[in-house]
Amino acid sequence: MTQNIQVYNTLSRKKEKFVPINKSHVGMYVCGPTLYGPPHLGHARPSVVFDVIYRYLLHVGYKVRYVKNITDVGHLENDADAGEDKIAKKARVEQLEPMEVVQKYTLIYHENMAKLNVLPPTIEPRASGHIIEQINMVEEILKNGYAYVANGSVYFDVEKYNQDHPYGQLSGRKVEDLLSETRTLDGQEEKRNSADFALWKKASPEHIMRWPSPWSDGFPGWHIECSAMSTKYLGQEFDIHGGGMDLLFPHHECEIAQSVGSGGKAPVKYWLHNNMITINGKKMGKSLGNFINLDEFFSGNHKLLEQAYSAMTIRFFMLQAHYGGTLDFSNEGLKAAEKGLNRILDAHKVLITLKPNGEGVDIQPTKEACYKAMNDDFNTPIVLASIFDMVKIINSIHKNLQFINEKNLTLLKTTFETFVFEILGLKNSETKNTSTDISNEIMNVLIDLRKEAKRAKNFTLSDSIRDHLAKIGVTLKDSREGTSWEVKS
RNA sequence: GGUCGCGUGGCCGAGUGGUUAGGCAGAGGUCUGCAACACCUUCUACAGCGGUUCGAAUCCGUUCGCGACCUCCA
Structure with a gap:
């Protein structure tokens, strides 16, 4: 079955005809959650949106590899503890191992997704399981001259990169504007330019999530995991990359730079972004x-x-x-x-x-x-x-x-x-179909009794039956063919 | 400050240069012993101001209002 699908590509700001790189196979990567807290309504939107897209692509006959990551490492916070890993911070507060926190919220996340009838992705990689791939990618970028080491951390050199490849195309930024950004943020003093971003961060002594690397005991940068994992499972070039609009800049912009900076190729054909709740x-x-x-x-x-x-x-x-x-x-x-x-x-x-x-x-x-x-x-x-x-x-x-x-x-x-x-992936809620043979039989008895009462014009009794059932959540529906019933959740 | 986007009827939300979006709510009716369900009919629109056009809610300009990103975020 061939359908002429048009998708709005953030990269071109236009609707484009969807033509996968491989005729029958589609590679799709969606940025998943950072699980340091229970999933909220905002998490549900991309999950549902890209679930429907995944379902439709399958329906029209594509073979889809759908990769949606779980981020369990990285991402700095912007409060007083700036510079500390989000997962590590939560772990300290709750006196848990970081991976316990991730495990706890992963289970809740999966449970919530199942309730929303969101199909599991075909691959659900974790950032912490791909440290080696991320280190390799950083090494590639360094080798190509688009990154530099400073005090055990590695930063992406946006200015250098921009001399060879345009930076900022996806989000419509101009590098000169970014370079003139004057705000002081944590770790800025190690960077050559404020627009540079971390590929590897040296861990401070109290930072518990850390891995050995050629540069320091530390942890991967904020954007490298998606580049490394999408490349590993979908190749250097794939069809669809999805995520929330709030990730457009800097996250997705950096992903492009990292992929081009390491493998030389723009990774994504169609960038799709869901809007916010x-x-x-x-x-x-x-x-x-x-x-x-x-x-x-x-x-x-x-x-x-x-x-x-x-x-x-x-x-x-x-x-x-x-x-x-x-x-x-x-x-x-x-x-x-x-x-x-x-x-x-x-x-x-x-x-x-x-x-x-x-x-x-x-x-x-x-x-x-x-x-x-x-x-x-x-x-x-x-x-x-x-x-x-x-x-x-x-x-x-x-x-x-x-x-x-x-x-x-x-x-x-x-x-x-x-x-x-x-x-669309809609279904009857699980609470509705609680009927068993016995409850069916009991309901038939009650419906017959009410019918008898109505025939005898004993409406007090018939309404009493209906109202009592309504009170416990059972709705009677009269029609020409007779009376049916259902449990309202 | 820079970049981008939005402003639709009571509410939510599509769409678009000329023809009903849809849902929820409201009104009237059919059905019913009375209801519920369902069905039929029906009322409220395209932020303001200019311009282009035979014709604009839809294109252009502008004003006002709102939001997102620029720092982690779905």
């Missing part, structure tokens, strides 16, 4: 302290949350916006998402019971609209609009207000299920 218009982020953890969403246990929201509600909420725009968090928005999602999932229950009832609707245009939307830079809000069109069609056929033949009914089922479940 905002809360009251401000970016939700660790450093701003205004983030909400995913587990807090699932439990509703946070002062900004009016209720608990299921993982699927959060996934749906994100799919309602295009990945390139900011998405503002609000209880109102999430509640609307919850209702909309339930309508889709309820419609599927109806869909699987439908029988052809005549000639009428043509599903082909709806199907084409879905593909067209996905092909246009993965426009999930447009896909959802078509899905809601199908919801309307499904319910109308169910009521014999619209008519469908067998061919179109089959097409309706495959289109609906393909896009809702396979591509």
Whole structure:
């Protein structure tokens, strides 16, 4: 199946036709989380966005190697302890080994991702497991003359590099502007220019995460791990590199410089960036302290949350916006998402019971609209609009207000299920299907009793049954064919 | 200060030079013993000001407002 997919490439600031380097294989690298804390809503966005892209590429027939790293080393902090490794700092506070911290939050992260129905990447490399590759890459860059050693640390020489290769293309920066930056930051005195960035940092005596290297006992720089790991698993040139917009500069810019500076080739054909989640218009982020953890969403246990929201509600909420725009968090928005999602999932229950009832609707245009939307830079809000069109069609056929033949009914089922479940990755929340044979039988008894009561016009009794069930979360749904029931989570 | 982006109806959020986005909420109706669900109908738009055009919410300019990056961040 060939689809003409257009993607917005940050590098060119334009939509471009997606043509993979290898005809049938796609290499995709996405910057994963730095796990020194529980995952929050901000982490969920790139995970969901690139999960949908991954799912769609698989659906249209590509063989995809999807690499998403876990960063468990590196990254300096910008507070009073500047210069100290984030993981190491957290470890000190909690009196744990650094790897214990990473392990703890990795497990939570995986659990949260599974709840969001995010497929695992095909490779999930860790920075700490690729120290040798990172050292090798630093050596290559040094050999090529684009880096220098200062006091046991290694820095990338941006000015030198810029003489041979343009630096700043991805983020639209000018090197002369960067060089004139005058702020004083930690470690600046070792750098030749403020725009230079660390490839290897010598560890201070109290720094517990450290590895031997040709230059010092230390740890890798802030950007080298993604370059080293993407090169190792996807090669010097690969198709898609994704991540949050906040990583555009300096992280991704440095990745390009490191790859070009070591291997001589620009690593990425298409740079894709998801935009931020905002809360009251401000970016939700660790450093701003205004983030909400995913587990807090699932439990509703946070002062900004009016209720608990299921993982699927959060996934749906994100799919309602295009990945390139900011998405503002609000209880109102999430509640609307919850209702909309339930309508889709309820419609599927109806869909699987439908029988052809005549000639009428043509599903082909709806199907084409879905593909067209996905092909246009993965426009999930447009896909959802078509899905809601199908919801309307499904319910109308169910009521014999619209008519469908067998061919179109089959097409309706495959289109609906393909896009809702396979591509968008939505599913019924686990809490809903708790029915066992016994509870089914009990429900049948209650529904029959209510039917008898209604026949005898004993509405006090029939309503009492309905209201009591509603109180424990069981909704009765009357229709011409009889009464069905479901548990609302 | 530099770079980039945004401003759509009650809320969230697509799209675009002339034709319904969609969801949630609101209104009216059908269905129902009453409801819920569902279906039908329906109301609120494109920040302000100029310009280009037969025609702009959509292109250009400008003003105002907001945000992101420039330092770790998804």
